[in-house]
Amino acid sequence: MTSTKAPSNRREQILREAARLFAERGFHGVGVDEIGAAVGISGPGLYRHFACKDAMLAELLVGISGRLMAAGKLRVAEAASPAEAVDALIRGHIDFALDDRPLITLHDRELDRLPDSDRKLVRQLQRQYVEQWVEVVRQVHPAAPAPEVRAAVHAVFGLLNSTPHLGPHNGLPGRAATAAVLHRLALGAFAALDIPADRQVTY
Amino acid sequence: MTSTKAPSNRREQILREAARLFAERGFHGVGVDEIGAAVGISGPGLYRHFACKDAMLAELLVGISGRLMAAGKLRVAEAASPAEAVDALIRGHIDFALDDRPLITLHDRELDRLPDSDRKLVRQLQRQYVEQWVEVVRQVHPAAPAPEVRAAVHAVFGLLNSTPHLGPHNGLPGRAATAAVLHRLALGAFAALDIPADRQVTY
DNA sequence: AACACACGTTAACGATCGCTAACCGACCGA
DNA sequence: TCGGTCGGTTAGCGATCGTTAACGTGTGTT
Numbered sequence: 010m011t012s013t014k015a016p017s018n019r020r021e022q023i024l025r026e027a028a029r030l031f032a033e034r035g036f037h038g039v040g041v042d043e044i045g046a047a048v049g050i051s052g053p054g055l056y057r058h059f060a061c062k063d064a065m066l067a068e069l070l071v072g073i074s075g076r077l078m079a080a081g082k083l084r085v086a087e088a089a090s091p092a093e094a095v096d097a098l099i100r101g102h103i104d105f106a107l108d109d110r111p112l113i114t115l116h117d118r119e120l121d122r123l124p125d126s127d128r129k130l131v132r133q134l135q136r137q138y139v140e141q142w143v144e145v146v147r148q149v150h151p152a153a154p155a156p157e158v159r160a161a162v163h164a165v166f167g168l169l170n171s172t173p174h175l176g177p178h179n180g181l182p183g184r185a186a187t188a189a190v191l192h193r194l195a196l197g198a199f200a201a202l203d204i205p206a207d208r209q210v211t212y
Numbered sequence: 213m214t215s216t217k218a219p220s221n222r223r224e225q226i227l228r229e230a231a232r233l234f235a236e237r238g239f240h241g242v243g244v245d246e247i248g249a250a251v252g253i254s255g256p257g258l259y260r261h262f263a264c265k266d267a268m269l270a271e272l273l274v275g276i277s278g279r280l281m282a283a284g285k286l287r288v289a290e291a292a293s294p295a296e297a298v299d300a301l302i303r304g305h306i307d308f309a310l311d312d313r314p315l316i317t318l319h320d321r322e323l324d325r326l327p328d329s330d331r332k333l334v335r336q337l338q339r340q341y342v343e344q345w346v347e348v349v350r351q352v353h354p355a356a357p358a359p360e361v362r363a364a365v366h367a368v369f370g371l372l373n374s375t376p377h378l379g380p381h382n383g384l385p386g387r388a389a390t391a392a393v394l395h396r397l398a399l400g401a402f403a404a405l406d407i408p409a410d411r412q413v414t415y
Numbered sequence: 416a417a418c419a420c421a422c423g424t425t426a427a428c429g430a431t432c433g434c435t436a437a438c439c440g441a442c443c444g445a
Numbered sequence: 446t447c448g449g450t451c452g453g454t455t456a457g458c459g460a461t462c463g464t465t466a467a468c469g470t471g472t473g474t475t
Binding site: 033034035036037038117118119121122155156157159160161163164165166167168169170171174175179180181187190191193194195196197198199200201202204 | 236237238239240241320321322324325358359360362363364366367368369370371372373374377378382383384390393394396397398399400401402403404405407
Binding site for chain 3: 259
């Protein structure tokens with residue numbers, strides 16, 4: 010086991026509220042007093058749990074990048090075929106986007122606010138995650154050039170991460186319906202990789 | 213004509229640099245001194261051109277929302293068919309995303325930092341823009357339920373707005389190639405609306 | 416019973432923030 | 446020539462920021 014700190018419910022509570030506030034108003038838009046108030050303690054009390062404000066953001070971003078990457082690796086390993094792997098990656102990413110909405114928002118928004126070493130780590134985890142997608146998507150759509158596949162993967166991330174903009178009160182029947190629609194849209198986007206570049210006009 | 217202010221190159225220069233900086237480091241992460249320095253004047257000199265810092269953000273967001281909406285309306289009106297209209301909307305949105313990258317980033321990131329009246333205006337413009345998309349996409353894919361179409365439109369926005377994450381140094385040959393790929397992916401996503409919800413598994 | 420430590424508190428510091436005040440040179444029309 | 450406006454400067458204000466210091470309190474250990 011790597012030496013992980015004790016979970017200490019308070020830390021998790023602080024991280025959860027900090028993530029929500031950072032996502033709502035931006036890292037610099039939230040004061041430590043506000044984060045403290047959200048968990049029932051006041052301002053400087055946070056420093057019994059975190060070294061500084063940046064450390065909270067770092068732990069959030071490293072955490073989600075790591076979990077995304079690890080879950081992706083697991084799902085790919087368990088898949089019986091490349092197509093199944095793509096399906097599993099999409100499903101996993103949708104779960105993250107729907108369940109950890111604030112984190113998904115932070116993940117591609119506040120990366121530049123990190124100290125150098127943490128930022129490098131997060132970028133590395135993100136790159137590995139993207140590579141997993143690119144690898145299996147290329148197997149499902151072998152005719153597509155690699156740069157196109159990479160662009161498509163990033164674009165599908167943007168598609169799946171659009172969840173926060175939908176809000177919980179979109180007209181969709183429920184979580185499962187939202188997930189199903191996003192899943193179909195993502196597959197549809199990837200399917201477009203099989204259309205050669207010279208036949209792109211639809212009318 | 214509505215009484216618009218004189219353009220006064222300096223204002224545009226300030227707005228352009230402010231947009232870049234806001235997109236890079238967030239609205240609260242950029243000081244007025246920094247914006248001034250970016251245009252060669254120092255800090256408070258900005259107040260000869262803008263009433264306050266929020267006014268810059270407001271002008272940027274109202275500006276892009278309005279231009280997106282107006283350009284969309286024009287393109288839809290000029291289209292000979294719904295499919296052509298969807299195509300034109302996609303093309304127009306891609307142009308915005310590629311040419312005004314910082315603005316596209318700000319557009320869905322810093323909306324909450326606006327004073328109430330401006331925020332309401334921007335939201336109204338955004339809603340009108342979305343409605344244009346929903347209207348024509350529904351005509352091209354009449355079998356899809358309205359909430360699904362709306363979700364798909366938001367998702368495609370996310371897809372097209374993923375451009376900033378690609379960076380200018382993705383492996384794609386050039387701007388036209390990037391645009392073409394995004395266009396195909398967007399059409400592919402919309403095409404998935406024709407697949408009924410009960411036949412979604414691909415393996 | 417004495418102590419240490421975990422987990423809070425309030426007060427306050429230095430830095431930085433947005434913004435105003437006061438001033439100034441360049442240009443320009445009467 | 447003179448006054449006004451336009452677009453800039455520097456100094457400095459009040460507020461707020463992240464963070465530290467000093468202190469208190471409950472809880473468990475010895």
